Amino acid sequence: MKQARDLLSNLKSLAGPLPEFHPNEITNNPSDLFLQWLNTAIEEGVNEPHAMTLSTVDAEGAPDARVLILKDVTRDRWYFATSLASRKGEQLHVNQKVALTFYWSEIGRQVRIRGVASEMTKERNTEDFLKRSSAAQAMALIGNQSKTLDKREDLESELLKTKDLVNQTPKTISPNWKLFAVLADEIEFWQGDPERKHMRVQYKRNGEQWKHRLLWP
Numbered sequence: 001m002k003q004a005r006d007l008l009s010n011l012k013s014l015a016g017p018l019p020e021f022h023p024n025e026i027t028n029n030p031s032d033l034f035l036q037w038l039n040t041a042i043e044e045g046v047n048e049p050h051a052m053t054l055s056t057v058d059a060e061g062a063p064d065a066r067v068l069i070l071k072d073v074t075r076d077r078w079y080f081a082t083s084l085a086s087r088k089g090e091q092l093h094v095n096q097k098v099a100l101t102f103y104w105s106e107i108g109r110q111v112r113i114r115g116v117a118s119e120m121t122k123e124r125n126t127e128d129f130l131k132r133s134s135a136a137q138a139m140a141l142i143g144n145q146s147k148t149l150d151k152r153e154d155l156e157s158e159l160l161k162t163k164d165l166v167n168q169t170p171k172t173i174s175p176n177w178k179l180f181a182v183l184a185d186e187i188e189f190w191q192g193d194p195e196r197k198h199m200r201v202q203y204k205r206n207g208e209q210w211k212h213r214l215l216w217p
């Protein structure tokens, strides 16, 4: 087998062709630009464009990260859903400062968002929970995300029991499954360029207003 560094050095990155991002496409509000980029990602067939990395920090300030699904975007807010009892749930309890990162490799685009996460209302949680598939509802109702699983059979038997519960009492809501909104205060849009003349625009929020500047690649 090849050495890892040989395998890696043969891989291409940002080979293109990639779309361009002109300064005249910069919008006043970054949520508008995000939605334009999300639409482009969907049209261009990007695989799971709604998958994003959520970064959190623990009580000691050590970072952690994992992939989640983007549930919604409204003005200045990005939404995700998870279990309060999970590791990230515990981290969010002590520190609400988070980062979200999207990478859409097919079009060479990255979006970085920094902001503060807060829990949504019970009504929004219920609405989101009931939209989940019955398997996803059952898994959330078991509620053991990030806890030690002694053996896979335990998962199968818990799932069987909980799927029964979901079928018999379809509106059972997990008390731990929560929708969070990240109120963004900094967002960067990065368009890769095969010649490495990447285009970077960073927005910073001041109250209701956003300012932007270009960054060197």
Ligand SMILES: Cc1cc2nc3c(=O)[nH]c(=O)nc-3n(C[C@H](O)[C@H](O)[C@H](O)COP(=O)(O)O)c2cc1C
Residues within 6 Å of the ligand: 048, 051, 064, 065, 066, 067, 068, 069, 070, 080, 081, 082, 083, 086, 087, 088, 089, 145, 146
């Ligand atoms: C494509 C993809 C989508 C995922 N979506 C979610 C999600 O929406 N919510 C969630 O809690 N975990 C989701 N996960 C699982 C998380 O990455 C993670 O394993 C889990 O939430 C436990 O993280 P924690 O131990 O840091 O709390 C997803 C994973 C992948 C790869």
